[in-house]
Amino acid sequence: MLEIRNLHARVEGKDILQGINLTVRPGEIHAIMGPNGSGKSTLAGVLAGREMYEVTEGEVLYRGKNLLELEPAARACEGVFLAFQYPVEIPGVSNTYFLKAALNAVRKYHGEEEYDSFDFLALVKEKMKLVEMDPSFLNRPVNEGFSGGEKKRNEILQMAVLNPMLSILDETDSGLDIDALRIVANGVNKLHTSDNAAVVVTHYQRLLDYIVPDFVHVLVNGRIVKSGDKDLALHLEDHGYDWVKDIQESVPERV
C-alpha cells in the first residue's frame, strides 16, 4: 500500500528526514516511536503533502501511484488520512458542515453521488457512536473551544466518516484521559480491516496495548534506526531511547 524509499525532507533549510525507508502492506498497523523532534510529525506532514516540507530525495509510492506528485486534497481523496497532532480550529464553520463538505468532496472525486443532508446525518450519527461522541458536537464550530481530548476524538470521527485506506495518527493518544484512550483505540480498531492500514505515531506503549501494532519503528534524527514487533515498544518503555540512539549511525534495519 505504501512504500517509502530513502526519503529526505527539509524545512526552512534544515534537513529533518534523512533517508526513511518503510513499507506498509494492507491490513497492517505500524507504530512509529521516537524522541521529541526526531521527525515523526514531519514524516506525517510529508506524506499528507504539507507545503512547508521540501522533499529533497527519495520517493513514495502509494497504491502504485507517486504520492509526492499529488496535491494534498487529492491525496486525501485517494484515501490518505492524517489525524493531526494539533487539530486546527475553524471558527464559524460547524462540524457537520465541514464533515459533509469533506465527505462529499471525496465522493465527488470518485465519481460517487454526493450525500444529501438526511443521509449524511444518519451516517455521521452512526459514526459518532463509534467514538462515543455527543451529537451536540455536530453543531459546534470545528474544534473551536474543544478540549484537547475532544479534538483528538473529533479527528477519529472524521476518520470514521471518511473511511480512509491509509490512516496516519499523529499522537492521537496524547491529551486523552484513560477512558477516552480506550474509546478512541476501540474506534480505530473497529475501523481497521484487512484492506486498510494505519501508521500510529505515539510516545506511549499504553496505546499499543489497545491498538496492537504488527511493527514498531524507532525514528531518531530523521531515520528509522530500529524496527521490530510490539515487544520493541515494551523494551523502549523500560529502557528509553538512549540505547537506540547509539546505533543510529549504523545502517538502519529494513522491515
Add this chain to the structure above:
Amino acid sequence: MSTDAQDLEKLTGQEYKYGFVTDIESDTVPKGLSEDVIRMISAKKNEPEWMLEWRLKAYRMWLKMEEPHWAHVEYPAIDYQDISYYSAPKRKDGPKNLDEVDPELLATYEKLGIPLKEQELLAGVAVDAVFDSVSVATTFKGKLKDLGIIFCSFSEAVLEHPELVQRFLGSVVPQGDNFYAALNSAVFTDGSFVYVPKGVRCPMELSTYFRINSLGTGQFERTLIVAEEGAYVSYLEGCTAPMRDENQLHAAVVELIALDNAEIKYSTVQNWYPGDKEGKGGIYNFVTKRGKCAGVNSKISWTQVETGSSITWKYPSCILQGDNSVGEFYSVAVTNNRQQADTGTKMIHIGKNTRSTIVSKGISAGRSQNTYRGQVKIMKGADGARNYSQCDSMLMGDRCGAHTFPYIENRNSTAQLEHEATTSKIGEDQIFYCNQRGISTEDAVNMIVNGFCKEVFRELPMEFAVEAQKLLGISLEGSVG
C-alpha cells in the same frame, strides 16, 4: 437571486406594454453643476417649487464645502464640473453588446447564474427590449396598498405624498451634513420611498421593485424610509451581481426614521463594479446612510455586505434618541486587488438605556486596503447606555492592509462600553487541514471566510445570505494559493 432573476427573465421576455420610452437626447443635461442645471433636473421631474428650493439650498451649501480627505482612501481628484448630473436610463455610449464587456465580469455573471438578458442590463449594455418595471411594481403595490404601506420611487413620492416627504426629508441627514450628502441633496435623481403606517408589519421584504428601478438611477440615489409607531419593515438594497455603471461617482443618501416601538431592518449587498485588476473603471461609492430611532423602544438595524466598488466610503449610523432604543450594525467588507474601503458606523446614544451593537468583519486580499472606522458617542443624558463593538479583520496574503479606528466619546459615567478587535491571517494551517480532508483550496477559503462572517450573514434575510456567501467566494477567488 432566484426569484428576482426569474421575475426579470419573465419580464424581459415580455412584450413591451406600458411604454415610457424617453428620448435619449432630450434627457441629457450638459455636464457640470450650476443652479441652472438643478432647475433643469427639477423641471424634468415636474417637481413642485418647494423641492426645487430644497435642492438649491443644498447646492449653495455644497459650494461652500470641501471634499473630505480624512478617509484612508486614495483616488485622483474628481472634477465635479465634468460630470453629467442627470443620467438617462438608456445610454448610447455604453457597451453595444456583451462582447465589449470585461470578460471577468461576464465570468462572474456566469457563476452567479444570471440570465443573459439580465447580464446585459447589469453590464449597462444598451438593450433593445424595453424593460418594464411598472407591472412588477403594480403587483407589489396592490398588496401593500391594502395595508396602507406606501412604497414607490422617490420622484413619485414627491408628487403624490408631498406632505410626508416634506415632513421627513432631511430630518436625519440635513442638506449640509457633509460634502457628498449636500451634493446628493442638490442633484439626486431618484430612489425609493417607504412609509409604513402605525401598527403595520410589512409582510414582505421590500426589494425587487427597488432593484429594477435602480437600474440607471444609481448615481445619486435618495432613499427615505419611515416606520410609524409600532410599524415594522425590512428593506433590501442592491443585488449580488456586479453592476456596471459608467458613472464613476456614486453618492447616495439613505434616511431611516423609526418612531415609538417601530423597527427598521435595512440590508445591503453592494457589489458595484470594482474595476479591473488594476482598479481601472471602478466605481467610487460615497454614501451617507443614517437612521434615527426617534421613538421609545425603537430599533434600527443595518446589515451590509460590501464587496464591490473601487472606493467605498460609507458609515451607516444610528441616532438613538428614544429611550430604550436599539441600534445595530453588522458589516462584512471585502476588498481585493486594488480596492479601497473605509467603512464603519456611528452610534450616537442620546436617550436613556439605549443599546448598540457593532459587528464588523473586514477581509482584505490582493493589494487592497480595508479600514474600519467607527464612533460610539454617549451623550450626557444617556443613562445606562450600552455598546458592544467587535471588529475582526482577516488578511489574505501580505500585500493588503487592514486598519481599525474605533473612536469612543463618553459623557456619561453610567454607560457600559465593550470593544473587541482581532486581526488574523487566513491560516495556511486551516487551509491544509481542509485539504487533508479532501476539500479543495478554493472551497476551503470559501468555507473559512464564510465562517469568519457568520455572525453577520446570520442577520441577513435567508435568500440574501445564500447569495452573499456565494458572492464572497467569487470576490476572493484566486486570492490564496
